[in-house]
Amino acid sequence: MSNEHTVKSYEEELRYLIDSVIKMGSLTESQLVDSMDAVIKVDKDSIDKIIKSDDEINKFRSKIDTQIMTLLVKRAPMAIDLRETISSLKISQDLERIGDLSKSNAKKVKPLPLDLPEELLGNLKRLGDLVIKQLNDVLDSYVNKNYDKAKEVWEKDEQVDDLTYIAMESVIDFLSKDKKNLDFSTHLIFATKNLERAGDHITNIAESICFLIKGEYLKGSRPKGKVIQQ
Amino acid sequence: MNEIKIKSKNLNVYYGEKQALFDVNLDLNEKEVTALIGPSGCGKSTFIRCINRMNDVIDICKVSGNIEIDGVEINDKNLDVVSLRERVGMVFQKPNPFPKSIYDNISYGPKIHGKGETKSELDEIVENSLKKAALWEEVKDRLDEPGTGLSGGQQQRLCIARAISVNPEVILMDEPCSALDPIATAKIEELIDELKKTYTIVIVTHSMAQAVRVSQKTGFFHLGKLIEVGKTEKIFKNPDNKMTQDYITGRFG
Numbered sequence: 001m002s003n004e005h006t007v008k009s010y011e012e013e014l015r016y017l018i019d020s021v022i023k024m025g026s027l028t029e030s031q032l033v034d035s036m037d038a039v040i041k042v043d044k045d046s047i048d049k050i051i052k053s054d055d056e057i058n059k060f061r062s063k064i065d066t067q068i069m070t071l072l073v074k075r076a077p078m079a080i081d082l083r084e085t086i087s088s089l090k091i092s093q094d095l096e097r098i099g100d101l102s103k104s105n106a107k108k109v110k111p112l113p114l115d116l117p118e119e120l121l122g123n124l125k126r127l128g129d130l131v132i133k134q135l136n137d138v139l140d141s142y143v144n145k146n147y148d149k150a151k152e153v154w155e156k157d158e159q160v161d162d163l164t165y166i167a168m169e170s171v172i173d174f175l176s177k178d179k180k181n182l183d184f185s186t187h188l189i190f191a192t193k194n195l196e197r198a199g200d201h202i203t204n205i206a207e208s209i210c211f212l213i214k215g216e217y218l219k220g221s222r223p224k225g226k227v228i229q230q
Numbered sequence: 231m232n233e234i235k236i237k238s239k240n241l242n243v244y245y246g247e248k249q250a251l252f253d254v255n256l257d258l259n260e261k262e263v264t265a266l267i268g269p270s271g272c273g274k275s276t277f278i279r280c281i282n283r284m285n286d287v288i289d290i291c292k293v294s295g296n297i298e299i300d301g302v303e304i305n306d307k308n309l310d311v312v313s314l315r316e317r318v319g320m321v322f323q324k325p326n327p328f329p330k331s332i333y334d335n336i337s338y339g340p341k342i343h344g345k346g347e348t349k350s351e352l353d354e355i356v357e358n359s360l361k362k363a364a365l366w367e368e369v370k371d372r373l374d375e376p377g378t379g380l381s382g383g384q385q386q387r388l389c390i391a392r393a394i395s396v397n398p399e400v401i402l403m404d405e406p407c408s409a410l411d412p413i414a415t416a417k418i419e420e421l422i423d424e425l426k427k428t429y430t431i432v433i434v435t436h437s438m439a440q441a442v443r444v445s446q447k448t449g450f451f452h453l454g455k456l457i458e459v460g461k462t463e464k465i466f467k468n469p470d471n472k473m474t475q476d477y478i479t480g481r482f483g
Binding site: 003004005007010076077078079080081082083110214215217 | 482
């Protein structure tokens with residue numbers, strides 16, 4: 001934002017809202033990192049902590065909703081302030097959904113055996129690392145109001161699709177070798193799919209940031225990678 | 231987009247030595263509402279007063295440049311100002327009914343413009359004007375009571391009825407709701423929405439929300455210059471000019 005508002009408290013309320021979104025984003029990122037770590041290390045002890053952190057994220061979402069409603073009623077924001085307010089609403093919704101997906105992945109650790117093959121986890125880890133980087137980059141573009149970086153994240157979701165495909169293929173391969181792998185393989189397939197969906201929410205956030213900065217939505221459809229048939 | 235009804239070209243206005251408008255080029259579309267916004271003293275009222283040559287009554291006021299209505303220059307010295315003001319009605323900030331009955335407030339204009347020669351013709355004009363101004367149902371049983379006895383919102387609608395009684399083409403509104411409560415304001419805004427089907431409306435307002443609600447086009451003035459004009463939605467969501475953004479978001483100064 002350029003000049004400050006004539007009404008200082010309005011300025012503070014907007015800054016407070018943006019700060020809340022940044023904090024919620026940082027919490028969501030930590031939760032995603034923890035849940036990925038739990039899956040890859042099959043660390044059953046950390047499940048409860050991750051589930052609990054989702055409550056914190058949900059609390060942020062409610063807090064941001066309240067802040068937005070107050071801003072709309074009190075200030076009737078216009079132009080950049082209106083876009084800032086609406087984007088905060090949309091970004092917080094996407095962050096909350098990413099939190100839900102991380103929680104869901106943490107829950108999937110419980111039935112997993114401790115001796116999962118290396119290559120199976122390797123592909124999943126590559127996907128998880130990319131999704132974490134995407135989230136980190138998109139939050140960075142929000143903090144710095146960097147249009148190009150947000151657009152880059154949006155375009156890079158193609159790679160998330162591709163790695164999802166590879167990770168899915170390796171789980172299906174593993175499953176086809178021995179039907180007794182069915183139970184935990186299903187969990188791994190869902191975990192992979194959850195990461196792909198988290199990637200989609202990250203692209204939504206990137207779109208919101210582009211709209212916030214330029215006042216118009218990204219044109220055209222984003223590049224899509226290989227997708228496993230649903 | 232509708233056709234252009236009013237076109238100002240390089241319009242300059244001076245009050246003595248002080249220049250109030252600088253090269254204003256602004257097109258106003260027919261049967262649309264155009265809102266003019268900007269800080270006090272920015273020239274928005276001066277601009278609308280040029281459209282019906284109200285500035286003529288100020289001795290020190292000098293106007294240069296052009297204003298055309300339907301392609302006809304209105305600053306022409308030979309133009310009949312009375313007939314111009316019949317075509318371009320005006321509603322002011324403070325409701326200003328004549329100290330006469332509700333009926334006479336409406337019938338006065340048509341009478342002096344030679345419209346409605348018989349009592350029944352005048353009755354019809356009064357009824358239609360009050361109906362168009364959404365006031366008929368509230369006053370039909372007391373048309374002989376003084377207009378000044380109505381509430382503020384009703385008085386403003388009476389003034390709108392008075393303006394439309396001579397069947398104008400353009401209605402200029404200079405902060406028509408600034409003296410009204412929210413309900414009366416809502417009624418006037420609803421009325422503006424209805425009136426735009428028939429008339430070209432220009433409204434000066436200090437309420438950003440009102441500009442968004444009632445207008446299709448918005449012009450932002452600052453220090454006598456038209457800074458930005460465009461579709462209302464664009465101006466309030468994503469203006470091109472930084473000054474416009476600073477003004478509408480309350481960062482001005």
